[in-house]
Amino acid sequence: MAEHPYGLIARFNTPGDLYHAAEKVRDAGYKNWDCLTPMPIHGLDTAMGVKRSIVPRFSLTGGITGFCTGMSMIWWMNAYDYKIIVGGKPLFSPLFAFPVSYELTILFTAFATIGGMFFLNGLTQLYHPVLKYDKIHRATDDSFFIVIETSDPRFNADNTRALLAEAGGLEIAELEA
Amino acid sequence: MSNPEVTSTHSAGAPASNKALTIGLAGIAVTLLGLVLSPVHIVATSWLVGIAYWCAIAIGFLLLTLIHHIFDAQWSTVLRRQFEHALSAFKWLALLFLPLLLITWFGAKDTIWPWMNPAHLLEGEGKTVANDMVYAKKSAFLNLNAFTIFSVLFFVVWIWISSRLRKASFTQDKDGNASWTKMNRMTAGFGIPLVALTLTFAAVYWLKSLEYHWFSTMYGVWYFANCMRGAYSCTILIMVWLYNRGDFKGILHSDHWHSVGKMMFAFTVFWGYISFSQYFLIWNANVPEETFWYNLREYGDWWGIGMVLVFGHFLLPFLLLLSYSRKVNKAPIRRIALWILGVIFIDMCWNILPAVKDAAGNPLPFFSLGLLWALTSTIGIGGICVWSYLKSFPTTKLIPIHDPRITESLTFHE
Numbered sequence: 334m335a336e337h338p339y340g341l342i343a344r345f346n347t348p349g350d351l352y353h354a355a356e357k358v359r360d361a362g363y364k365n366w367d368c369l370t371p372m373p374i375h376g377l378d379t380a381m382g383v384k385r386s387i388v389p390r391f392s393l394t395g396g397i398t399g400f401c402t403g404m405s406m407i408w409w410m411n412a413y414d415y416k417i418i419v420g421g422k423p424l425f426s427p428l429f430a431f432p433v434s435y436e437l438t439i440l441f442t443a444f445a446t447i448g449g450m451f452f453l454n455g456l457t458q459l460y461h462p463v464l465k466y467d468k469i470h471r472a473t474d475d476s477f478f479i480v481i482e483t484s485d486p487r488f489n490a491d492n493t494r495a496l497l498a499e500a501g502g503l504e505i506a507e508l509e510a
Numbered sequence: 511m512s513n514p515e516v517t518s519t520h521s522a523g524a525p526a527s528n529k530a531l532t533i534g535l536a537g538i539a540v541t542l543l544g545l546v547l548s549p550v551h552i553v554a555t556s557w558l559v560g561i562a563y564w565c566a567i568a569i570g571f572l573l574l575t576l577i578h579h580i581f582d583a584q585w586s587t588v589l590r591r592q593f594e595h596a597l598s599a600f601k602w603l604a605l606l607f608l609p610l611l612l613i614t615w616f617g618a619k620d621t622i623w624p625w626m627n628p629a630h631l632l633e634g635e636g637k638t639v640a641n642d643m644v645y646a647k648k649s650a651f652l653n654l655n656a657f658t659i660f661s662v663l664f665f666v667v668w669i670w671i672s673s674r675l676r677k678a679s680f681t682q683d684k685d686g687n688a689s690w691t692k693m694n695r696m697t698a699g700f701g702i703p704l705v706a707l708t709l710t711f712a713a714v715y716w717l718k719s720l721e722y723h724w725f726s727t728m729y730g731v732w733y734f735a736n737c738m739r740g741a742y743s744c745t746i747l748i749m750v751w752l753y754n755r756g757d758f759k760g761i762l763h764s765d766h767w768h769s770v771g772k773m774m775f776a777f778t779v780f781w782g783y784i785s786f787s788q789y790f791l792i793w794n795a796n797v798p799e800e801t802f803w804y805n806l807r808e809y810g811d812w813w814g815i816g817m818v819l820v821f822g823h824f825l826l827p828f829l830l831l832l833s834y835s836r837k838v839n840k841a842p843i844r845r846i847a848l849w850i851l852g853v854i855f856i857d858m859c860w861n862i863l864p865a866v867k868d869a870a871g872n873p874l875p876f877f878s879l880g881l882l883w884a885l886t887s888t889i890g891i892g893g894i895c896v897w898s899y900l901k902s903f904p905t906t907k908l909i910p911i912h913d914p915r916i917t918e919s920l921t922f923h924e
Contacts, residue, residue: 375923376923385834389832389834393832420794420796421796422794428789428790428793428794429790429794431786431790432790
């Protein structure tokens with residue numbers, strides 16, 4: 334028994350068991366918990382009550398920044414800092430600034446998307462408490478796990494264990510922090 | 511006892527198809543009445559707008575079906591039957607194209623396409639087509655015989671490929687033989703290049719040659735972009751209609767809507783990309799042989815219509831379709847689809863109608879009688895196309911129930 338456990342872990346034999354257990358945990362109102370599975374399970378995010386990712390907000394911000402950067406860069410370089418006439422065109426026109434602007438839109442969108450994803454999912458993590466659990470290797474093989482963290486406001490050692498047992502969880506164990 | 515979820519036993523309803531036919535015939539009748547009010551070349555060019563508009567949508571559906579088969583796609587299997595019903599419109603489009611050929615053969619040769627008449631006086635240039643060097647160089651391609659043969663060929667190709675796809679798919683419903691799917695994949699293999707070539711040449715012959723002095727290698731691609739956007743928008747309207755009626759309940763779920771929405775988004779960007787490229791290269795090179803085409807389209811109220819295209823055909827749908835919820839919820843995606851279908855009409859007008867010029871060589875304004883006949887033509891031809899779809903609709907099952915991919919499509923998950 335750890336003094337300050339990280340949470341409770343329960344094992345499930347099939348994706349179906351895990352799916353229905355996840356629905357029960359979701360309906361019980363838990364927030365800080367997760368499922369560990371050897372492969373993606375379609376619809377599990379709905380069963381867990383996970384909302385759509387907010388990564389697109391980062392993408393949009395990146396895209397707008399990229400577009401404005403492109404436009405202002407071309408304007409600043411060609412029409413302000415070092416005025417130069419190319420091919421009899423105006424010193425600045427959004428038309429010739431457009432190719433550069435949309436390239437930067439795409440580039441900054443990609444950076445913001447990748448960066449936003451890593452920011453939100455907390456990767457890369459060198460250590461996680463579940464790694465200490467001696468059966469965790471089965472999460473990459475033939476077993477499905479639910480972890481409920483003690484940091485969850487609804488966490489209660491007895492009630493949470495009872496919920497996992499009722500949901501069909503096997504070998505419920507405490508995780509060392 | 512048939513399962514109401516997978517059959518269309520309660521037919522689209524004779525009233526619906528009758529209504530479409532009535533609207534179609536009324537639109538055509540009003541367009542014919544236009545001959546009393548407007549010169550024949552204005553009405554005929556407006557008729558070309560309607561033909562170009564609905565051919566684009568039908569070609570789009572043809573491409574959607576072919577692309578579905580070449581990729582052996584899963585998700586679109588439940589929608590493919592509706593594409594196939596839409597393909598029934600090609601034979602009617604061929605019939606409705608016929609008046610344009612007849613006018614040029616038996617009426618004034620330059621009613622629509624000026625280069626068909628060597629004696630045609632080029633507005634504002636003081637010379638005839640026969641004395642025009644640009645025409646002489648292009649005359650091997652631009653002559654009435656080649657135009658007629660190619661136009662017939664386009665429709666033959668489209669009708670032939672469509673009937674192969676429809677026959678294979680509809681027969682599979684009855685005998686459940688997977689070899690029909692293989693046959694359709696073969697059809698897709700040779701069909702995609704054939705349709706790509708025919709739609710490009712059709713756009714060049716029917717639309718671009720209205721101003722035959724012009725050069726643009728983007729033109730076929732521009733037409734293709736509208737084909738795809740039109741077909742996807744119509745797909746959304748069909749999905750909403752069949753979902754609200756109950757047919758598609760339990761069949762379509764958010765991932766199907768999201769997929770179509772993403773394709774609409776992709777082709778919105780595609781249209782913006784190639785339209786901008788066409789404009790930008792011509793603007794940058796600044797060669798009079800090319801810029802005149804855009805100058806005509808900045809004359810009078812056409813400039814504002816061009817702005818409607820920039821912001822309404824690209825920017826607005828682009829921004830709206832960025833959102834996930836607007837792609838998967840029926841009310842907003844339906845409004846976006848209707849909007850896109852409306853702007854494609856304006857795009858067709860913008861490309862075609864400025865070819866009708868006054869004596870000084872300036873295009874007639876957008877807001878003139880020509881627009882009215884373009885509208886009535888588009889409504890009329892559209893009514894016939896929708897009628898053709900609705901006639902085909904009750905003849906088969908709602909979805910291809912024996913398609914090898916049907917289960918994967920029903921349980922499709924992104």
